[in-house]
Amino acid sequence: MPKKQPLSERMSQSASQLTDQVQSSQAWNSIFRPGSIFRKGYNDSPRNRSYVVMNSVLYHLHPVKVKRHAVKVSYTLCLGGLSFFLFILLTVTGIFLMFFYRPTAAQAWDDIYTLQTSVTFGLLVRNMHRWAAHLMVLSVFLHMARVFYHGAYKAPREFNWVIGVILLQLTLLLSFTGYLLPWDQLALWAVTVGTNMMGYTPVFGEQVRFVLLGGVEIGTDTLLRWYVLHVLMLPFVIVIFMAIHFWRVRKDGGISGPL
Ligand code: HEM
Structure with missing residues (x-):
């Protein structure tokens, strides 16, 4: 008989599946635009950093750098x-x-x-x-x-x-x-x-x-x-x-x- 996975492992697996599904949905991606840390596969690249400024209304309204x-x-x-x-x-x-x-x-x-x-x-x-x-x-x-x-x-x-x-x-x-x-x-x-x-x-x-x-x-x-x-x-x-x-x-x- 195959060994049953512990409950905690199964739970964390289904949680990550759910996160994956939510992050791939059109609704999620329409709210969190490219460059957002909440997007699937986010990495801290210079391109993503500039996207954050271009796509976020708050950062766009207030300058990133001030004198x-x-x-x-x-x-x-x-x-x-x-x-x-x-x-x-x-x-x-x-x-x-x-x-x-x-x-x-x-x-x-x-x-x-x-x-x-x-x-x-x-x-x-x-x-x-x-x-x-x-x-x-x-x-x-x-x-x-x-x-x-x-x-x-x-x-x-x-x-x-x-x-x-x-x-x-x-x-x-x-x-x-x-x-x-x-x-x-x-x-x-x-x-x-x-x-x-x-x-x-x-x-x-x-x-x-x-x-x-x-x-x-x-x-x-x-x-x-x-x-x-x-x-x-x-x-x-x-x-x-x-x-x-x-x-x-x-x-x-x-x-x-x-x-
Ligand atoms: C409803 C009225 C006004 C609001 C809400 C407003 C708001 C602001 C804000 C938030 C700034 C950024 C710097 C700071 O806080 O001093 C600013 C800058 C400036 N304001 Fe106003 N302002 C108003 C009226 C005026 C008036 C009556 C004048 C001149 C006739 C004026 C001329 C300027 C100028 C030239 C700057 C650039 C200042 C600088 O670079 O040092 N503003 N304003």
Whole structure:
């Protein structure tokens, strides 16, 4: 009678068969692309190492090598990163607020009041959103000043400076459009003053004012317009410009530094 294999050996054999089957499947190989250590028959060759960088979105987004001074917190003060972090925080807290807010003249103020008084963590999240908005304006401005004082706007980074100026405008617009949404006296008068100023635009003043107000005077149509601008259009546009901004930092040879 042939000798029976020990149970532990049989188990390890079937485990390796199973691993083999899973690693050969189309689903597995569609997730783990060439160069991944999870692929069958992986070996640590220079070709596989470069595949890892080319095929992994995370390594692709963050450079594999960075200059020594670039990782010094005292060089950038992480102000660009902080601006981005605040944007993410604003997105997350903003989505929370959207669950409780309706952009109509009849409901907006009541919704904010209810959010603050009856919703769990409502006041906290609203204040996080408000403070993060103020801080983002500050951090973007300080980031711009840091870039200026390091002369990082000079070649080859001139184009990224221009993208940065657009990002600054978008940040200010996001902050201003959000100001109207609580629909309180402060918001109404701030927007009345703002849209009156825009009404003095040469040639098209009246039209600009009309488009921004959604009519001839401030009302529920204004609120809807500014709401859509605040929660959809401006965030969408700023994300596109941020992507170009980060991509340009990489393409311009990483963060600037001493020559
Ligand atoms: C939403 C706003 C912005 C975000 C999220 C952002 C983000 C970043 C990040 C993460 C970096 C990498 C280095 C660092 O952290 O300092 C960077 C670099 C840079 N940013 Fe911004 N930025 C913004 C606005 C601006 C503005 C307003 C300007 C200028 C008008 C600007 C111009 C630049 C330039 C020229 C660089 C390259 C700096 C270097 O090589 O030293 N950015 N930005």
